[in-house]
Amino acid sequence: MTADARITDARITDARITDARPAEVRPAEVRSADEVRAAEGRTAGARADGPRAAGAQAGDPPGASAWARRRARSGAKVRRRLVGAASLLVAAGLWQVLTVTDAQVWLRFDRLPTLGEIGAGTASRVTTPLYWLDLLQSLIRILTGFGLAAVAGVAAGVLVARSARAGDVLTPLFEAVRPIPAIALVPVAILLFPADEQGIVFITFAAAFFPIMVSTRHAVRALPTLWEDAVRTLGGGRRHVLWHVVLPGILPGVFGGLSVGMGVSWICVISAEMISGEFGVGYRTWMSYTIVDYPAVIVGMITIGVLGWLTSAAVELVGRRVTPWLPRAQEES
Amino acid sequence: MTLGITLESLSLGYARGPVLREVDLAVRPGEVLVIVGASGSGKSTLLRALAGLLPPHGGRVLADDAEVTGTSRERAMVFQDDGLLPWRTVRRNVELPLRIRGLSRRERRAVAQDWLARVGLEGHEDRLPRELSGGMRQRVQLARALAGTPRAVLMDEPFGALDAQTRAGMQALLLDVLRDTRATIVFVTHDVDEALLLADRVVVLGRGGVRSVVEVPSPRDPAAGRAGLRGQILEEL
Numbered sequence: 001m002t003a004d005a006r007i008t009d010a011r012i013t014d015a016r017i018t019d020a021r022p023a024e025v026r027p028a029e030v031r032s033a034d035e036v037r038a039a040e041g042r043t044a045g046a047r048a049d050g051p052r053a054a055g056a057q058a059g060d061p062p063g064a065s066a067w068a069r070r071r072a073r074s075g076a077k078v079r080r081r082l083v084g085a086a087s088l089l090v091a092a093g094l095w096q097v098l099t100v101t102d103a104q105v106w107l108r109f110d111r112l113p114t115l116g117e118i119g120a121g122t123a124s125r126v127t128t129p130l131y132w133l134d135l136l137q138s139l140i141r142i143l144t145g146f147g148l149a150a151v152a153g154v155a156a157g158v159l160v161a162r163s164a165r166a167g168d169v170l171t172p173l174f175e176a177v178r179p180i181p182a183i184a185l186v187p188v189a190i191l192l193f194p195a196d197e198q199g200i201v202f203i204t205f206a207a208a209f210f211p212i213m214v215s216t217r218h219a220v221r222a223l224p225t226l227w228e229d230a231v232r233t234l235g236g237g238r239r240h241v242l243w244h245v246v247l248p249g250i251l252p253g254v255f256g257g258l259s260v261g262m263g264v265s266w267i268c269v270i271s272a273e274m275i276s277g278e279f280g281v282g283y284r285t286w287m288s289y290t291i292v293d294y295p296a297v298i299v300g301m302i303t304i305g306v307l308g309w310l311t312s313a314a315v316e317l318v319g320r321r322v323t324p325w326l327p328r329a330q331e332e333s
Numbered sequence: 334m335t336l337g338i339t340l341e342s343l344s345l346g347y348a349r350g351p352v353l354r355e356v357d358l359a360v361r362p363g364e365v366l367v368i369v370g371a372s373g374s375g376k377s378t379l380l381r382a383l384a385g386l387l388p389p390h391g392g393r394v395l396a397d398d399a400e401v402t403g404t405s406r407e408r409a410m411v412f413q414d415d416g417l418l419p420w421r422t423v424r425r426n427v428e429l430p431l432r433i434r435g436l437s438r439r440e441r442r443a444v445a446q447d448w449l450a451r452v453g454l455e456g457h458e459d460r461l462p463r464e465l466s467g468g469m470r471q472r473v474q475l476a477r478a479l480a481g482t483p484r485a486v487l488m489d490e491p492f493g494a495l496d497a498q499t500r501a502g503m504q505a506l507l508l509d510v511l512r513d514t515r516a517t518i519v520f521v522t523h524d525v526d527e528a529l530l531l532a533d534r535v536v537v538l539g540r541g542g543v544r545s546v547v548e549v550p551s552p553r554d555p556a557a558g559r560a561g562l563r564g565q566i567l568e569e570l
Contacts, residue, residue: 230416233384234430234481235406244429248420325420325461 113295121295122302130284135303137279138269141197142311145204146265153209153261154254157216158246174213182207182268186275200272200280207268208261212254219253220246252326255319262315266308281307335362336407336484336517338383342392345378351390352378354541360485365511365518367528370538371570376521379538380487383519384410396485406430409483411474413490417462423449423473424458430481448476451510468499472506479510485517492527504530525566537566 092115097103102110113121125131160167160174182203189199227245236244273282285300338360345353352375360366360383370376381387382394385404394401396408409430410416417426427445436444449455452472462470471491478486492500504527511518522528528535535547547562 226412226414226416227418229384229386229410230412230418231429231433232386232404233406233408233410233487234433234477235404236429236433240433244418244432248418251420323420325463327463 111294113298117295118298118302121293121299125296125299131303134279134281134284135307137277138273138281138307141200141273141280142204142265142269145201145269146208146262148201149205149208149212149261149265150258152205153212153257154216154250156209157213157254157257158220158242158250160213161217161220162242162246174210178210178214182264183271186272189272190276196276196278200269200277203272204265204269207264211260211264212257215253215257215260216250219250222253223249251319251323255315255323258315258319259312262312263308266304266311270304335515337362337397338408338485338517338519339395340379340383340392341395343379343382343389343394344391345375345382345387346390347378351541353538355392356542358536358543358546360517360519361533363515363517364533365520365531366534366536367520367522367532368536368538369521369523369525369528369566369570371523374538375541376523376538377489380410380489380519380521383485384408384487386410406434406481407484409478409481409486411471411478411486411488411491413493415462415470416474417470417477419462422459422461423454423465426462426473427477427480429477434481444480445476448480449473451513452476452506466499467495468503471495471503475507475510479514479516483516485519488518488520490521490523493522493524500527507531525563525570528566529562535562535566537570539570 096115098109099112099114104110156170156174160170185203185206186199189202190196193199193202223246227249228241231241231245269280270282270285273280274286277283281300281303285297285304288294288296288300340356340358343353343356343358344351345356356379368376368379378387382389383401385394385401385408388402396405401408418429421429424442424445427448428441431441431444446455446458449458452475454469454472454476457465457469462473465473474491492503495503508531518531520528520531529549532549535549537544537547545565547566549562
């Protein structure tokens with residue numbers, strides 16, 4: 001090191017130290033551990049109460065600002081729901097106008113049922129056991145295929161990301177199969193499995209597997225190495241790293257993949273049912289079309305939409321529940 | 334029980350090139366050895382090698398007489414950046430080394446509670462790391478490292494990101510805690526005054542190796558002779 005450089009370094013060090021606390025007075029200044037613990041506890045407490053304190057006006061009774069915040073938040077939530085409901089009502093109204101007037105504006109609405117016909121169709125369908133049997137059948141298929149894909153996708157994603165050897169063996173295979181749309185596997189599924197049922201579950205599995213596997217693989221690779229280092233220097237081995245770092249750490253990424261996987265699972269289960277099912281919402285919707293029961297087609301579509309929305313919302317909800325440590329959860333609570 | 338660590342002709346580096354060459358150094362059992370050096374001098378690299386996180390390019394590290402070939406619970410590490418697992422509460426972070434050792438739930442809880450009390454975090458057991466200040470998080474790291482009863486604690490600029498007041502408090506807390514534990518401490522910092530406050534010996538790193546080793550007179554505490562040592566260390570830097 002040159003003399004100049006040494007001087008500069010020394011000055012920098014000196015300046016930093018002087019900013020921090022003067023060297024001559026430090027020993028007297030070093031507060032007792034108890035004092036600092038108390039001060040930090042207060043700071044953290046103030047941080048936790050920060051937004052509340054910021055929102056409070058001088059002279060407000062205690063809790064007034066919290067109440068105001070809750071009221072503002074619930075007002076915003078009601079407004080959002082009203083906007084959502086209005087959006088649906090406008091779409092339904094537009095549908096009604098177009099179908100009642102038998103509109104033919106390039107698109108032909110004259111053969112589509114009105115809201116009244118859809119309502120009557122819904123009432124007559126949901127009172128039959130067949131409707132619920134179809135619904136149950138589709139749910140069993142999707143939950144089986146999706147459940148298997150969730151387990152296999154997470155396991156495969158962790159394996160290829162954590163083990164170089166497994167990555168070398170499996171990645172080319174996965175990358176070769178991944179671009180094939182799951183629905184294109186229907187002929188293979190028909191040939192491969194002895195019963196249609198198993199083939200449909202296989203299609204659903206194949207649809208969900210790849211988004212889950214890829215999200216998991218990315219999530220494992222994106223984990224900060226610091227967490228693994230911490231566990232290893234506490235005496236943890238590979239098993240401990242997997243259990244205490246990898247599996248909990250990848251949950252946010254995995255649930256992203258599960259959400260996507262659930263969406264494509266529905267697309268594929270309905271398509272597969274339309275092609276080769278004997279029961280199920282997809283099968284019934286297609287059958288209704290072939291017998292020119294258009295209100296029943298719309299009832300089937302609405303059923304698929306509601307089921308898809310409910311299952312996706314369930315995945316989202318579980319994802320939020322198992323990752324309460326994410327900043328997002330704090331903001332929303 | 335304390336741990337002596339010996340570095341024999343230790344060379345360290347990364348793919349981009351060597352950082353330290355042929356370093357010989359002995360960390361005495363039970364001492365507080367503070368490593369200072371300018372940025373890029375290899376302080377953290379050396380500490381990672383002592384922890385077993387970084388294999389050497391040449392030479393070896395001995396923990397007592399056994400060659401270090403990987404990590405061990407005997408050599409716990411406290412990181413500058415937040416090494417806490419964000420999904421575990423304060424208590425469960427401190428319980429982690431005990432869980433790894435297979436202690437029962439009751440034993441884990443008792444030991445963790447004891448250490449949390451020692452670092453002044455009673456009442457914060459069920460908080461998540463993100464709900465704590467920087468100083469509190471470092472205290473949880475310290476409690477977690479010590480709860481596993483390591484024979485050596487390796488501390489990589491643990492107070493570097495803290496404001497001056499909090500850092501002073503953490504230094505006091507560390508001195509407090511060190512009175513209770515006989516673990517060997519290797520502490521990395523680039524604050525010379527922090528080094529002189531905490532150290533039995535100060536190692537100055539630079540130019541790819543050890544530039545000097547400075548004995549700090551005991552007791553560590555205040556003034557006498559520190560101004561001279563400070564000047565000497567700054568000169569080496």
